[in-house]
Amino acid sequence: MRTIAVVGTSLAGLRAAQELRGRGFDGRLVMIGAEPPYDRPPLSKDFLLGKVSADDLALAGQDDLDALAAEWHLGVRAEKLGREGVTLGDGTTVAADGYVIATGAVARTLDAARDLSGIHTLRTLGDAVALKAALAAGPSSVVVIGAGFIGAEVASACRLLGHEVTVVEAMPVPLASVLGARMGAVCGDLHAENDVRLITGVPVAGFDGDGRVTGVRLADGRELLADLVVAGVGARPAIGWLTGSGLAVDDGVLVDSGCVTVNPRVIAVGDVARYRCPLRGGRVRAEHWTAASEQPGVAVANLLAGSTVTHFARHGYFWSDQYGRRLQFAGVATEDVRIAEGDVASKRFVATYHRGDVLAGVFAIDSPRPFTRLRRALRSLGEPRR
């Protein structure tokens, strides 16, 4: 391959470029990205809290970027992928022999919020800067919609900054789909323990306000005063630009267990990729930092080999920081949850999930050491022997 184009220059795209050079690709490397590489997880944590600045979010120093010897098209979107190559918003077309799709995901928005200001989402640095400025203006009451990880982290940051916060969650138990009902409830308790009101089992019906939001209406008729709203209602994969590309897309770019699309010259990595997970049996979009960081190693090896020679078979892992506590989870949640160490009441414990005699997952709050050991046990059990 003489030219490889990487579309999306955040975590997964940057790692793909690093892997390409690391594995000896010495051809032309074209990096196309709407944004420069930066690290997203701190946006809802230390960045909102003012503990780190935008400069601290860099995923690579200038030296590392220069070492890639790449041709950069930053601040421009890819609009189409076709036979002739990738067409960019500025009219340029980049023809390549291989393509890396790393366009990630975009925050979901609520239709009802369309015509009102004061309603935020949080995905990009721009979003975080805007939210931080809105918080600094001293809102009298903040409503966070969604008690998933982003919602919970935003609520936590707002609370630590001294704001009055209410979290509204449509599901009866927050995070139950990820952590199971029991651990989801434990996470839900963190809000009340930190003087944040959590309302569950009620969807948002709409907003009040004229130009600017003044309140949130719930489906059960309740109305909450709010002069700042943050919607943490998930993300959808950034696949719009792939229409007509001939690639299979369905809630993500469909790839095999080696992150290769139907076309062996095109790979997809990170939040945009829906890969066949050998450990879970089905297709998943990982939507977590570690997967976006690790998939490119596998995918790039396959791209350079011209076919799927290696597979991504890692258990999902993520962490979250809420109210000064560190949450970590790996594997999958099952009904069979046991407390392996610590105690739930003090919010310092490790819980394990089991499928019969087999360890399926681990969740921990403020217990990195035992968590790490159990995560390793999980890894060695789950990783298929080669």
Added chain:
Amino acid sequence: MIRACSVSELPEGEALRLPGPVPVSVFHAEGAYYALDDTCSHQDASLADGWIEGCYVECPLHAARFDLRTGAPDCLPAKNAVRTYPVVIADGVIYVDTEARQEVA
């Protein structure tokens, strides 16, 4: 020199964090003792909570691996080394010479 613990308190494959303004940790790996700055150079995890394998410790948060001998990371996301310190064993006690901070590799 600060006293870490007795040799018997730190089995192979284990680490101990010595709290202080700059927390330092001692590691027992491959039959030897090493001392490193405890805070990962990437973000804010404690390396003493990490996974020790061979002469490396893997950070418990984002899995950067550091060489216990040099403090240098051998993979992303960490880009910078952590400092290392000389370790002295006397009469079955492990001491760390925190004054002799070694420049980062």
